[in-house]
Amino acid sequence: xxxxxxxxxxxxxxxxxxxxxxxxxxxxxxxxxxxxxxxxxxxxxxxxxxxxxxxxxxxxxxxxxxxxxxxxxxxxxxxxxxxxxxxxxxxxxxxxxxxxxxxxxxxxxxxxxxxxxxxxxxxxxxxxxxxxxxxxxxxxxxxxxxxxxxxxxxxxxxxxxxxxxxxxxxxxxxxxxxxxxxxxxxxxxxxxxxxxxxxxxxxxxxxxxxxxxxxxxxxxxxxxxxxxxxxxxxxxxxxxxxxxxxxxxxxxxxxxxxxxxxxxxxxxxxxxxxxxxxxxxxxxx
Amino acid sequence: xxxxxxxxxxxxxxxxxxxxxxxxxxxxxxxxxxxxxxxxxxxxxxxxxxxxxxxxxxxxxxxxxxxxxxxxxxxxxxxxxxxxxxxxxxxxxxxxxxxxxxxxxxxxxxxxxxxxxxxxxxxxxxxxxxxxxxxxxxxxxxxxxxxxxxxxxxxxxxxxxxxxxxxxxxxxxxxxxxxxxxxxxxxxxxxxxxxxxxxxxxxxxxxxxxxxxxxxxxxxxxxxxxxxxxxxxxxxxxxxxxxxxxxxxxxxxxxxxxxxxxxxxxxxxxxxxxxxxxxxxxxxxxxxxxxxxxxxxxxxxxxxxxxxxxxxxxxxxxxxxxxxxxxxxxxxxxxxxxxxxxxxxxxxxxxxxxxxxxxxxxxxxxxxxxxxxxxxxxxxxxxxxxxxxxxxxxxxxxxxxxxxxxxxxxxxxxxxxxxxxxxxxxxxxxxxxxxxxxxxxxxxxxxxxxxxxxxxxxxxxxxxxxxxxxxxxxxxxxxxxxxxxxx
Numbered sequence: 001x002x003x004x005x006x007x008x009x010x011x012x013x014x015x016x017x018x019x020x021x022x023x024x025x026x027x028x029x030x031x032x033x034x035x036x037x038x039x040x041x042x043x044x045x046x047x048x049x050x051x052x053x054x055x056x057x058x059x060x061x062x063x064x065x066x067x068x069x070x071x072x073x074x075x076x077x078x079x080x081x082x083x084x085x086x087x088x089x090x091x092x093x094x095x096x097x098x099x100x101x102x103x104x105x106x107x108x109x110x111x112x113x114x115x116x117x118x119x120x121x122x123x124x125x126x127x128x129x130x131x132x133x134x135x136x137x138x139x140x141x142x143x144x145x146x147x148x149x150x151x152x153x154x155x156x157x158x159x160x161x162x163x164x165x166x167x168x169x170x171x172x173x174x175x176x177x178x179x180x181x182x183x184x185x186x187x188x189x190x191x192x193x194x195x196x197x198x199x200x201x202x203x204x205x206x207x208x209x210x211x212x213x214x215x216x217x218x219x220x221x222x223x224x225x226x227x228x229x230x231x232x233x234x235x236x237x238x239x240x241x242x243x244x245x246x247x248x249x250x251x252x253x254x255x256x257x258x259x260x261x262x263x264x265x266x267x268x269x270x271x272x273x274x275x276x277x278x279x280x281x282x283x284x285x
Numbered sequence: 286x287x288x289x290x291x292x293x294x295x296x297x298x299x300x301x302x303x304x305x306x307x308x309x310x311x312x313x314x315x316x317x318x319x320x321x322x323x324x325x326x327x328x329x330x331x332x333x334x335x336x337x338x339x340x341x342x343x344x345x346x347x348x349x350x351x352x353x354x355x356x357x358x359x360x361x362x363x364x365x366x367x368x369x370x371x372x373x374x375x376x377x378x379x380x381x382x383x384x385x386x387x388x389x390x391x392x393x394x395x396x397x398x399x400x401x402x403x404x405x406x407x408x409x410x411x412x413x414x415x416x417x418x419x420x421x422x423x424x425x426x427x428x429x430x431x432x433x434x435x436x437x438x439x440x441x442x443x444x445x446x447x448x449x450x451x452x453x454x455x456x457x458x459x460x461x462x463x464x465x466x467x468x469x470x471x472x473x474x475x476x477x478x479x480x481x482x483x484x485x486x487x488x489x490x491x492x493x494x495x496x497x498x499x500x501x502x503x504x505x506x507x508x509x510x511x512x513x514x515x516x517x518x519x520x521x522x523x524x525x526x527x528x529x530x531x532x533x534x535x536x537x538x539x540x541x542x543x544x545x546x547x548x549x550x551x552x553x554x555x556x557x558x559x560x561x562x563x564x565x566x567x568x569x570x571x572x573x574x575x576x577x578x579x580x581x582x583x584x585x586x587x588x589x590x591x592x593x594x595x596x597x598x599x600x601x602x603x604x605x606x607x608x609x610x611x612x613x614x615x616x617x618x619x620x621x622x623x624x625x626x627x628x629x630x631x632x633x634x635x636x637x638x639x640x641x642x643x644x645x646x647x648x649x650x651x652x653x654x655x656x657x658x659x660x661x662x663x664x665x666x667x668x669x670x671x672x673x674x675x676x677x678x679x680x681x682x683x684x685x686x687x688x689x690x691x692x693x694x695x696x697x698x699x700x701x702x703x704x705x706x707x708x709x710x711x712x713x714x715x716x717x718x719x720x721x722x723x724x725x726x727x728x729x730x731x732x733x734x735x736x737x738x739x740x741x742x743x744x745x746x747x748x749x750x751x752x753x754x755x756x757x758x759x760x761x762x763x764x765x766x767x768x769x770x771x772x
Contacts, residue, residue, distance in 0.1 A: 052368040077371040088362020104296055105370040105377075109288040150366065 002064030003029050010058030012044055019044045021212040031184035033203035034192040041212045042192045043085055050082040050160050063158055081156035085163050087147030091136035095146050106154040121149040140167040161191040177202045196270040208276055215280055226272035231255050232262030243274050289372050297384035310346030311392050314339050318400045324629030327404040330412035336400055337422025338468045340393040344429035345450045351385035351430045352446035355437030375504035382434050389430035393423045407626045411571045417486055424489040425467035435500035464534050465525055479536040484527035491520025549610055550603035564599040581634040584677040585641045590735040598644045614650055635679035639707030642674035646742045648708050659710025661766035666751030667742040668713045672721035684712050716763040723757055
């Protein structure tokens with residue numbers, strides 16, 4: 001099994017809107033973050049990689065398999081774990097039932113092995129105590145963790161997670177980062193997120209995606225330095241068009257042109273991401 | 286069998302077996318059938334049809350449960366979660382179909398078996414047992430389960446299955462005699478009415494197979510669902526045509542409508558036996574009940590003096606609707622096609638014993654009304670004698686009285702009282718019952734009654750006149766007749 005995802009000239013449009021426009025992409029084992037504004041096309045890309053959606057054109061080679069071929073697509077689906085943006089879980093199942101059902105649909109036919117696998121993934125997401133609780137009684141965060149567990153059933157080689165940390169509290173998010181870090185050692189993990197701190201903490205590689213195009217592909221440090229020399233701390237509120245926000249110290253953090261009393265500060269991933277988007281907006285304008 | 290498919294079928298089967306709708310309606314079906322039949326002797330001709338009809342309740346539950354199970358993967362975003370999984374939607378549909386139909390068929394068969402086991406408790410079954418009727422009922426329950434799946438695939442929406450259930454219920458009531466319904470209701474006016482032939486089972490199986498195929502065709506036209514649909518439709522057409530054109534479908538019993546018939550109520554009661562001087566005639570399939578009737582009649586006859594037994598009425602079974610032979614009515618007692626058990630036999634025995642007692646003491650037969658309001662036998666000694674004769678089998682009970690407002694001929698308003706007792710539309714009071722009880726406790730009652738029989742059964746003899754003949758005193762005040770005295 002070739003542990004790689006190769007995408008060539010992938011395109012997809014909805015009506016007049018191009019959400020993927022000749023996209024080229026390579027993903028290797030490790031944790032890769034996909035950042036981008038709403039409507040950029042991230043979910044469409046993930047759905048195509050998960051074989052939920054067929055692209056209009058282009059080629060994909062996922063773990064050495066071609067999803068355009070029926071037989072290879074079925075084989076590929078045995079190797080994919082997918083958490084959609086809104087994981088629909090059947091409210092009348094218990095957590096264990098839901099995962100058992102997913103396991104069967106992943107062709108795990110041995111009942112004892114399925115039970116062990118269900119226990120394993122529930123432990124991974126710290127939901128063992130809720131294994132016999134109906135899903136309708138779980139909190140939003142618990143349901144999200146259950147969705148993550150569903151993606152991990154069968155120990156897939158390619159894990160696709162769309163907004164996985166939504167609804168997780170800080171402790172759960174830390175636990176999730178630990179889990180992903182471990183998975184990334186041997187598997188291809190691609191996660192889409194708005195949480196730049198998750199990207200900074202856990203991704204070896206970041207892809208910034210906007211309007212169907214990749215506008216950055218590199219490591220988090222490189223993304224942060226997109227705002228190098230353009231991040232300032234000032235006591236007065238800026239008056240121009242720069243991006244800024246008020247910090248907990250009561251000062252203003254500005255990304256862009258130096259305000260008149262601004263002090264240079266080290267950029268973060270978020271700064272770099274915002275700077276990149278701002279520059280892309282300027283180019284379009 | 287493909288192993289993921291097998292595991293999926295087992296998973297869905299466990300869910301169906303634990304479905305609260307299915308379990309609840311299974312219990313309701315079995316409970317309702319057992320409750321309504323517990324005190325009735327089984328008549329296989331009727332009970333097979335009624336049971337096959339009753340399990341359609343379970344069928345409704347099976348339809349709802351299978352519909353919900355199939356809709357599961359299209360609700361609330363679950364479709365997105367399942368889309369990239371190797372087991373495809375058509376396999377999931379097939380698994381639900383197999384599981385739901387299997388559970389529905391097995392549960393309905395189990396309910397039927399349990400119910401028929403309860404029917405055997407304390408029973409003397411009569412009628413004709415038609416296994417085909419039951420098998421067709423089971424197939425129809427499976428059909429309803431398959432319909433739930435097909436609806437979920439073709440008309441996804443939670444309302445479709447409940448609406449379909451209501452439509453089917455409406456059709457059953459609207460077209461009760463149509464032989465293409467799941468169960469053709471029993472036509473109770475006819476004994477051993479013609480039932481649908483074996484072709485009806487073929488028709489039912491054809492429907493099941495067709496709906497099964499339609500559900501699968503939602504995932505695209507493929508060889509085997511298409512072939513299955515063709516085979517199913519052929520069976521439906523063949524079976525349907527042969528059913529509706531069968532000799533059974535055109536038989537008089539099949540065409541007779543409820544409540545209206547030109548047949549005599551006793552027509553067909555051709556199995557006759559004379560036992561201890563009484564002639565018993567039953568419908569051929571009810572012959573097993575003649576000993577039960579005899580047990581309720583013999584003690585009454587034996588308690589009457591020999592001179593009174595020279596012209597005993599015949600016991601001739603009747604149906605519940607139809608015409609009466611007015612000439613014959615006064616010489617026959619006509620038990621119908623029901624008899625009690627598990628406590629219900631008391632009323633059946635008492636009714637038959639009272640009718641014989643009434644005949645021996647000169648009361649009009651239960652099937653004849655002297656007047657619209659019946660008659661009043663209070664303060665007649667023959668009433669006491671009739672109740673004493675009845676008590677040889679079962680203790681007599683008070684009449685049931687209903688009161689209604691009527692307009693009198695003079696324009697005023699009055700109250701009309703109608704009494705119904707085991708003697709017919711004959712009213713009597715507490716005094717008569719009390720005196721009969723005293724007679725039953727008196728060791729020389731029979732001797733006195735036989736000695737003064739003709740006087741005691743004379744309608745003109747009052748209770749006051751009878752008391753010294755019977756060696757009794759009257760502790761309960763005797764009421765005078767309120768309505769027309771019995772002649």
